[in-house]
Amino acid sequence: MATSTSWAQDVITCDLCDKPTQQFCNSCQVNLCDTCIKKHRDEFKSLIHEIVPFIERKIQLVFSECREHSGQRCEVNCKKCNKPVCVKCIVSGTHEGHDLEELTETHEKKIQKIKSDTEEIKSNIIPKCQNEDHKVENTISKNKSKINDLEKESKKLRKLWHQEVDNIFDKIDSLSQSLGEQKLNTLQGYHKKIRNLISEINKTVKLNEKLNNSNNLFEVDKYQSKLNEYQDFHEHMDLKFPFLSSNIEKGKELSIEIGGYRATLKQMSQPSLSTDVSRLTTGIRNMDKVRVIATIPITYNPLWGVACVGEAEAWIYGDNETITRIDIHGTLKDTVNTTCQEEPGGISVTRGRELIYSEHVSNSVNIVRDGKSETLITTPRGWTPRRLFCTRSIEILVQVCKGGGCHTKKKIIRYQGKNKKQEISNDEQGNPIFKNGPYSLYMSENNNGDVCVSDPEAVAVVVVDKTGRVRFRYDGTPARREKSFDPRDIVTDALSQIIVTDINNDCLHILDQNGQFLRCVDDCGLEKPLGLSVDSEGRLWVGSWGSEEIKVIEYLQKSR
Numbered sequence: 001m002a003t004s005t006s007w008a009q010d011v012i013t014c015d016l017c018d019k020p021t022q023q024f025c026n027s028c029q030v031n032l033c034d035t036c037i038k039k040h041r042d043e044f045k046s047l048i049h050e051i052v053p054f055i056e057r058k059i060q061l062v063f064s065e066c067r068e069h070s071g072q073r074c075e076v077n078c079k080k081c082n083k084p085v086c087v088k089c090i091v092s093g094t095h096e097g098h099d100l101e102e103l104t105e106t107h108e109k110k111i112q113k114i115k116s117d118t119e120e121i122k123s124n125i126i127p128k129c130q131n132e133d134h135k136v137e138n139t140i141s142k143n144k145s146k147i148n149d150l151e152k153e154s155k156k157l158r159k160l161w162h163q164e165v166d167n168i169f170d171k172i173d174s175l176s177q178s179l180g181e182q183k184l185n186t187l188q189g190y191h192k193k194i195r196n197l198i199s200e201i202n203k204t205v206k207l208n209e210k211l212n213n214s215n216n217l218f219e220v221d222k223y224q225s226k227l228n229e230y231q232d233f234h235e236h237m238d239l240k241f242p243f244l245s246s247n248i249e250k251g252k253e254l255s256i257e258i259g260g261y262r263a264t265l266k267q268m269s270q271p272s273l274s275t276d277v278s279r280l281t282t283g284i285r286n287m288d289k290v291r292v293i294a295t296i297p298i299t300y301n302p303l304w305g306v307a308c309v310g311e312a313e314a315w316i317y318g319d320n321e322t323i324t325r326i327d328i329h330g331t332l333k334d335t336v337n338t339t340c341q342e343e344p345g346g347i348s349v350t351r352g353r354e355l356i357y358s359e360h361v362s363n364s365v366n367i368v369r370d371g372k373s374e375t376l377i378t379t380p381r382g383w384t385p386r387r388l389f390c391t392r393s394i395e396i397l398v399q400v401c402k403g404g405g406c407h408t409k410k411k412i413i414r415y416q417g418k419n420k421k422q423e424i425s426n427d428e429q430g431n432p433i434f435k436n437g438p439y440s441l442y443m444s445e446n447n448n449g450d451v452c453v454s455d456p457e458a459v460a461v462v463v464v465d466k467t468g469r470v471r472f473r474y475d476g477t478p479a480r481r482e483k484s485f486d487p488r489d490i491v492t493d494a495l496s497q498i499i500v501t502d503i504n505n506d507c508l509h510i511l512d513q514n515g516q517f518l519r520c521v522d523d524c525g526l527e528k529p530l531g532l533s534v535d536s537e538g539r540l541w542v543g544s545w546g547s548e549e550i551k552v553i554e555y556l557q558k559s560r
Helices: 034-043 087-091 103-212 217-221 227-231
Strands: 003-006 009-012 023-025 030-032 051-053 076-078 083-085 100-102 245-249 253-258 261-266 284-297 303-309 313-318 322-327 332-337 347-349 355-359 364-369 372-378 384-390 396-402 409-416 419-424 442-445 451-455 460-464 470-474 487-492 498-502 507-511 517-521 529-534 540-544 549-558
Touching (some): 023 034, 076 103, 103 227, 284 517, 303 347, 313 347, 372 396, 396 442, 451 487, 451 498, 487 529
Parallel strands (some): 303 529, 442 487
Antiparallel strands (some): 003 009, 023 051, 313 322, 322 332, 347 355, 384 396, 460 470, 487 498, 498 507, 540 549
């Protein structure tokens, strides 16, 4: 029954319009105003309508019109045909001999069935489904937890395997050095012996020549020939130096051998998703509370970059053409005067602990050897080198830019030696990965080969895999900082964590290698952190933009 609310009471309105109801069709159970009575009759011309004043209405079942006989309402239900029929249908003989039932009785049975079904659904089926939903939800939660545990264990195992490989090659390097020095010492000893023999032979020749012209019978008679002795000296035997032998059967075995030492990594069976992962630990974890172990005063203001050398030294540079090396106590160890007209575009340190820096005037990346700068890389014409990063595989990532102001384009080029190996610039749809603008990109490479990039222009960290495909972006939202995220320098650590400075919020953001926010380091007095590097002990060197100091922060704990 249609109603409309007005003033302070409900007014029953016509089902065909919004006017108040005066009449009622008992046959069709429809509210009608005086105006709509004709409209209702015309719409259902073939049927008989019992129109009465609204207050005399009868609430009853509405019988539908027969499909076979126009103007006739169905009154009974043919059980055999399972359809409602009218009196004419019965008289015509179409349903002769069929079992018939009053529609009111059929309706009542249907109502009872609906009630019964509804009760069954409410009392049994819904609770059963809800119980199953709860079970599935718990199973999903447990499986997600297991997947996360697998990822964590995988990261730990990856680190252990890398450590194991590093240990193998450290052993090989040590053997190469010791075996090589052993052979070299033998050769040098023989070389000295041969030179002494030559000196002795020359003396003998001079003495013989003197005796040859001597008239002193006594001296000549004393002569003892040394010819056989000189002819019988041991000639040099080729001393075989140790050589490195390796074999790689892709996906199955890695082996390497030197001087009787052999190391082999072998896959014993095909990997599968059901493989049980061994419970191993790296022995390294994040500290609950970080410690500042040193505060180093510097003269650069502003400080643009930090690049650690080993465990207690770092190269730093600021707003001039010099790059200086300091130790953890602030002592000046070395100074490099570059040919940059302003400050270098970026600095980094190779695995051999050599300093490299970019120079925008000559569009080159230079390396410092024996205190002198040599050109290592020349970037493509029109592209200026800025920030740098040296990878573990002795490759160099160079951020280059082109243009000026807000239209500055940026990309990252991976160099192997002087050769360009890869460009990181566009995503799979051909769209630029990095936002145009004057701010430089900051880069680091993670243990799994991901290139982690801080893009201040886009106010985000973007991580691409080895192929340059974007894996994820991080915009600082999960950290819930008071001010907007402003990322600058970025590093990765032994746990494959990604650490980025946030100059706007005076803190560091720490993410796992999949971009999951872990924590913020904001309890050690950082002020506008900009430069960031990690030393060989896993400590962070954080340079502040305007406070003329570097803080060395210990945030990882090693189990004893």
